[in-house]
Amino acid sequence: MQDRITQVLKAIADPTRREIFHALVVAATAMPITQISGQFQISRQGVTKHLKTLEDVGLVHINTQGRERFCVADAKPLKEVNSWLKFYEDFWDSALDDLDSYLDGSS
Amino acid sequence: MQDRITQVLKAIADPTRREIFHALVVAATAMPITQISGQFQISRQGVTKHLKTLEDVGLVHINTQGRERFCVADAKPLKEVNSWLKFYEDFWDSALDDLDSYLDGSS
DNA sequence: TTAATATGCAACTATATGGTTGCAAATATA
DNA sequence: TATATTTGCAACCATATAGTTGCATATTAA
Numbered sequence A, B: 001m002q003d004r005i006t007q008v009l010k011a012i013a014d015p016t017r018r019e020i021f022h023a024l025v026v027a028a029t030a031m032p033i034t035q036i037s038g039q040f041q042i043s044r045q046g047v048t049k050h051l052k053t054l055e056d057v058g059l060v061h062i063n064t065q066g067r068e069r070f071c072v073a074d075a076k077p078l079k080e081v082n083s084w085l086k087f088y089e090d091f092w093d094s095a096l097d098d099l100d101s102y103l104d105g106s107s
Numbered sequence C: 001t002t003a004a005t006a007t008g009c010a011a012c013t014a015t016a017t018g019g020t021t022g023c024a025a026a027t028a029t030a
Numbered sequence D: 001t002a003t004a005t006t007t008g009c010a011a012c013c014a015t016a017t018a019g020t021t022g023c024a025t026a027t028t029a030a
Helices: A004-013 A015-027 A033-037 A044-056 A078-089 A091-103 B004-013 B015-027 B033-037 B044-056 B078-089 B091-103
Strands: A060-065 A068-073 B060-065 B068-073
Touching: A004 A015, A004 A044, A004 A078, A004 B004, A015 A033, A015 A044, A015 A068, A033 A044, A033 A068, A044 A060, A078 A091, A078 B078, B004 B015, B004 B044, B004 B078, B015 B033, B015 B044, B015 B068, B033 B044, B033 B068, B044 B060, B078 B091
Parallel strands: none
Antiparallel strands: A060 A068, B060 B068
8 A cells, every 4th residue: 555645646646637626626516426527528437437546535525315426525635745845845946056056067 | 748747746646756856855965876776675777767757857857977877856846736736725624614514414 | 117317346458657687888997 | 908887778577547348236207
């Protein structure tokens, strides 16, 4: 098994999965799978698989109601990604100066 | 080809790659490949492949000096991930209330 | 009861990915 | 010059991943 942050990053690394997640976030309402899959070109089963991946990492919660399965987005797991990123925040502006001087051919 | 954000996310979705990147960031100095690979269990070629992936997305810059290839980390591409995340920041605390009421069985 | 709808399960395919090993080439050192 | 070091290239392997299709099942509607 992989650690949580790896799982979440893998989940959002797929563009289709990000689109599905985004659609659910902006929908602001729970949507059954068929309705979601109607918004994408790939097959319903393809969408279902992506939803399963998203559910596994907690980015989507699914609630069965009769024959339908309603999906809602949950952005909470993204906090962990944000925490990981935060460490590098200090570097992504300053570090390049060192790089530039290095590439100048010094040392 | 994939879009930039997807490439960056895929690059950091691998735990070994994150470790290599992190090692370079904290090293705060350029390191030749062999020296980097000495810090990991996988083969030098394995590390080289990861470095190539990191270089492709701009998270690492490589500068050849004689027979050595010095690698430096560059966190800049992570800004894009941060921007992507930012949109969901508003949701990752509030959204769950809706979810909870939903899971309560209403509607 | 019969028909339609929403879904899951399973098998399958193609390709990407993380890793390895062997070898050749370039550079540095003795 | 001979040897050691750093590296790239290429082939190879195992597994994961994104996607498909076909079929069975459960629920709802006619």
